[in-house]
Amino acid sequence: MNVVIVSSVLLLSLGAACLARVRSRHLSVESLLVADRALPAPMLFILTVGEIYSIGSIVAFPAGLYAHGVSYGYWFLGYLVLAFPVGYFVGPAIWQRAKKYNACTLPELFGRHFESVTFERLTAWACVVALVPWGQFQFIGLRSVLGTIGLSATPAAGLAGCAVIAFAYVALGGVRASTYVAFLKDILMLFAIATVGVAAMCAQYKLPVGHAGTTTAMPPLPSGSSLVFAISTILYQGVGFYFQPSVTPYLFTARSAQVVRKAMIFMPLYMLMYPFAVFATYFALRSLAPLPNPNVVFFHVAATLLPS
Amino acid sequence: MADRRRWRLVMLGFGAPFAAIIFVAPFLSRLPLSVFGIPIVFIWIFAWFPLTSLCLWLCERHS
Numbered sequence: 001m002n003v004v005i006v007s008s009v010l011l012l013s014l015g016a017a018c019l020a021r022v023r024s025r026h027l028s029v030e031s032l033l034v035a036d037r038a039l040p041a042p043m044l045f046i047l048t049v050g051e052i053y054s055i056g057s058i059v060a061f062p063a064g065l066y067a068h069g070v071s072y073g074y075w076f077l078g079y080l081v082l083a084f085p086v087g088y089f090v091g092p093a094i095w096q097r098a099k100k101y102n103a104c105t106l107p108e109l110f111g112r113h114f115e116s117v118t119f120e121r122l123t124a125w126a127c128v129v130a131l132v133p134w135g136q137f138q139f140i141g142l143r144s145v146l147g148t149i150g151l152s153a154t155p156a157a158g159l160a161g162c163a164v165i166a167f168a169y170v171a172l173g174g175v176r177a178s179t180y181v182a183f184l185k186d187i188l189m190l191f192a193i194a195t196v197g198v199a200a201m202c203a204q205y206k207l208p209v210g211h212a213g214t215t216t217a218m219p220p221l222p223s224g225s226s227l228v229f230a231i232s233t234i235l236y237q238g239v240g241f242y243f244q245p246s247v248t249p250y251l252f253t254a255r256s257a258q259v260v261r262k263a264m265i266f267m268p269l270y271m272l273m274y275p276f277a278v279f280a281t282y283f284a285l286r287s288l289a290p291l292p293n294p295n296v297v298f299f300h301v302a303a304t305l306l307p308s
Numbered sequence: 309m310a311d312r313r314r315w316r317l318v319m320l321g322f323g324a325p326f327a328a329i330i331f332v333a334p335f336l337s338r339l340p341l342s343v344f345g346i347p348i349v350f351i352w353i354f355a356w357f358p359l360t361s362l363c364l365w366l367c368e369r370h371s
Binding site: 070071073074077078081084085086089201204221222227230234235261262264265266268269271272274278279282286 | 321330345349354356
């Protein structure tokens with residue numbers, strides 16, 4: 001059954017990418033990489049949130065909150081919510097530079113601004129190196145998800161499979177395909193998080209008084225040093241969020257600087273899914289037996305509360 | 309005058325969310341209070357999701 005569901009979602013996503021191809025008038029390099037700089041605010045919003053909120057929202061956030069407590073949740077939510085005010089003020093300037101230099105990639109932007117091919121190549125390598133740990137965390141999460149539903153694969157096979165699928169998206173419709181796939185992914189992810197969160201809330205209030213706290217100990221209040229770590233990391237990541245190579249290029253796809261601002265206004269609202277994830281995690285802490293592997297906490301709550 | 313207005317908008321869109329998350333939230337995180345079983349610092353951060361959007365919307369409207 002799980003294989004059928006995963007295969008259906010994969011086919012649906014490839015169908016979404018094909019739809020993007022059908023709706024693209026032509027497939028130039030500019031069309032593939034920056035969607036002809038023509039995306040309106042709603043599509044820029046979908047593309048950007050599709051990239052930002054990945055497997056971390058379902059695996060890493062509940063797992064970190066479960067294992068490390070309040071300071072982890074404060075860091076995770078804090079840097080994300082502060083990234084958007086920074087993006088509101090900095091994003092339009094980045095878009096204007098990309099338009100001015102006709103840049104389709106981040107290295108092109110740097111290379112043309114500083115009129116140096118060497119610097120352009122250096123930036124390209126820096127982007128690749130910076131994306132390695134980010135990709136590594138994505139694969140850790142993906143392996144955890146696939147392992148939980150009984151579809152574990154060797155890392156090499158997983159990497160190869162993901163590379164083929166990702167290339168298919170890009171080859172079919174470029175960054176527009178990413179937008180269409182992101183739309184599908186976001187609908188499924190929001191539905192999953194909201195469903196498990198609501199089920200956790202309902203179950204929490206049905207439990208008899210005194211049941212809470214009998215299983216896993218509640219996380220302690222954050223210490224001074226963990227708060228210093230959280231605050232300094234929030235500042236670093238919140239300010240630097242729209243300068244990272246996995247996010248900045250999406251700004252290039254906007255129709256105008258004003259579109260970037262409009263999309264940023266709505267970005268924090270997407271975070272309203274996180275209360276559901278927090279409720280699900282606190283339900284696991286209060287009412288379920290301790291888990292040896294925190295990475296599966298969200299799935300464990302889903303398997304416990306939802307009908308199989 | 310224009311600089312003063314721009315500064316106010318930056319304070320509204322950038323300063324208010326930063327103050328709420330960087331200065332207020334750490335104090336709330338040390339309080340042993342909860343709402344619906346969730347530590348109060350999370351309720352505060354959740355409230356700042358729509359409030360951040362509101363601040364940015366006001367910025368855009370008045371710029």
